[in-house]
Amino acid sequence: MARDGADPQTRILEAARTEFAAYGLAGARIDRIAKSAAASKERLYAYYSDKQQLFLEVLELNLREFASDAVLTDNDVPAFAGALFDHGMLHGDHLRMIDWARLETDGTWLPALEVMLGYRDEQVRRIRLAQTAGRVDASWQPVQLMTLIFGIASAWVHEPGAVLAHGGPPPDVTAIAVRRANVVRAVERLIAPSVAAQN
Template sequence: MAAPDVSATKQRILDAASAEFGTYGLAGARIDRIASEAKASKERLYAYFGDKVALFHAVLDANFAEAMENLSFDGADMPEHAVALFDDMLAKPDIQRMMIWGQLQGESTRMRELAESHPSWERRTGSIRRAQSDGIVDARWEPRELITMMFGIVFGWVVAPGADCNDGLDEDALAHRRDVVHEAVRRLCAP
């Protein structure tokens, strides 16, 4: 008899948790629903992740690290990075919602520390500073402020009252939003 594939079980739990946390947030998510969707026992889930908060962190951390490593970043071309981030969040709406839930449920300090402790953070902020020194990006902003405002633009339709979320929009509407994100970040960065 073959041993169970621990990594496959963990991944199923992470995938189910991503959907659950994205829908209900940390407070509203239920471990029994996650375990059921992952086809894993609650005991196995607790053995792997400890508790619900640790599972929430594991999902956020894994997706955050993936985004930091996979999305190219050039401080001289922040508009392109913003569009890539928009597309990444469009492809992972659960993660986008988890980030918003995290902000609402007191995780903002932890998420900021996670970003600033990632090995790519210094490269990103250094790239912005070089672009500022070269006169490509407005030097009145701190790099951290530019990154924060870029996220605000990318997440705008998801958090603005009365705005249509990105879910279910046709390609023309999404292309228009990409153009808006690009132009807004271009203007934000323009010296």
């Protein structure tokens, strides 16, 4: 439901985030968004010309939040993978929005794409610094390694059993902690400098 005290546009964006994450672009309904935001459809269309514009605005907002929340620091790539996992657990709707955008848009979501490409390039630069510092196996191409880290961190979100069981009871705190530890351990092993390189 709409957040008390928020301005109408903020309420609309918050309601749209929930609606689009659940139903995608095609399945979302403007009337449900307006009702949840305690706003009229006329007010919504005063801010956004159509449903796709609102969808792309939500996508860009989500990606900007993601880009500021999960950042590689101190050459600590395993901790970065843990942060990616944490964000996915707390904001599963962000990952679902990316999936919906891939499936339902024609590739014209340029502002959101620019956000993600800028984010990716910055993390790749930081991986190179970690390689220079001897914290990451230098034989990895940083762009390729970045893709693998994302895959490991989001493995449980996209694992077929988890996807098909969406809507069921969420995993408990212990299960989430075990999954996170496995993500961090997998990335630690992935990036470990080879013995040959150390000699």
